[in-house]
Amino acid sequence: MARLIYSAITSLDGYVEDQEGKFDWAAPDDEVHAFVNDLERPIRTYLYARRMYETMVFWETVSTGAEQPGVVRDFAEIWRSAEKIVYSRTLQTASSARTRIEREFDADTIRRLKETSLADITIGGAELAGQAIAAGLVDECHLFLGPIVVGGGKRALPDNVRTQLELLGERRFKSDVVHLHYRISA
Numbered sequence: 706m707a708r709l710i711y712s713a714i715t716s717l718d719g720y721v722e723d724q725e726g727k728f729d730w731a732a733p734d735d736e737v738h739a740f741v742n743d744l745e746r747p748i749r750t751y752l753y754a755r756r757m758y759e760t761m762v763f764w765e766t767v768s769t770g771a772e773q774p775g776v777v778r779d780f781a782e783i784w785r786s787a788e789k790i791v792y793s794r795t796l797q798t799a800s801s802a803r804t805r806i807e808r809e810f811d812a813d814t815i816r817r818l819k820e821t822s823l824a825d826i827t828i829g830g831a832e833l834a835g836q837a838i839a840a841g842l843v844d845e846c847h848l849f850l851g852p853i854v855v856g857g858g859k860r861a862l863p864d865n866v867r868t869q870l871e872l873l874g875e876r877r878f879k880s881d882v883v884h885l886h887y888r889i890s891a
């Protein structure tokens with residue numbers, strides 16, 4: 706059975722986006738980027754909420770020429786080769802290949818997808834990931850905590866959900882970003 710995995714780069718106080726809607730402070734340096742690439746490499750299906758998809762679709766058209774850093778070229782290839790399912794009630798058309806739009810996030814459908822998938826699946830977009838965590842669908846999460854407090858914004862983890870976590874691994878990067886890898890108990 707495939708695992709459903711949530712990854713987020715957050716401020717130390719747990720936000721993926723600040724009160725002004727910005728998250729430039731979360732941009733990974735090459736070391737973190739390379740680590741994220743290795744996490745994403747085996748994933749064959751990304752579940753995206755619409756806002757996260759609109760950010761990530763940049764990778765469909767970014768130049769992969771020799772002028773780009775290796776981590777950028779690497780991630781563009783990883784991203785383009787994966788299947789994407791975008792959850793949105795408003796998006797009319799997808800602007801990337803291997804992409805379909807779903808109007809509803811249905812827990813039973815995701816359970817079946819996990820049962821039948823040969824590779825792990827990721828979910829992105831804090832709002833949608835929060836619904837998946839609340840429904841008990843998320844098996845693991847990777848949090849990258851940056852050395853910044855932003856004081857408010859969009860929380861990486863949902864309100865009104867209580868769940869026990871098991872720490873599977875941790876790493877400190879040169880940029881003072883800390884990676885925490887957790888298993889979420891059923």
Ligand SMILES: NC(=O)c1ccc[n+]([C@@H]2O[C@H](COP(=O)([O-])OP(=O)(O)OC[C@H]3O[C@@H](n4cnc5c(N)ncnc54)[C@H](OP(=O)(O)O)[C@@H]3O)[C@@H](O)[C@H]2O)c1
Pocket residue numbers: 713714715720721722728731732754755756757758760792793794795796807808809810829830831832833834836859
């Ligand atoms: N920290 C970082 O490193 C980082 C990286 C990339 C992006 N971000 C930003 O983080 C923010 C995440 O924002 P967010 O958590 O508010 O948005 P999100 O979870 O990415 O997207 C929310 C949208 O997903 C759709 N959706 C949610 N639940 C649904 C359901 N049950 N059925 C169908 N559609 C559903 C809705 O789209 P519709 O309105 O179309 O119906 C909803 O408005 C974004 O601004 C993203 O760009 C942060």
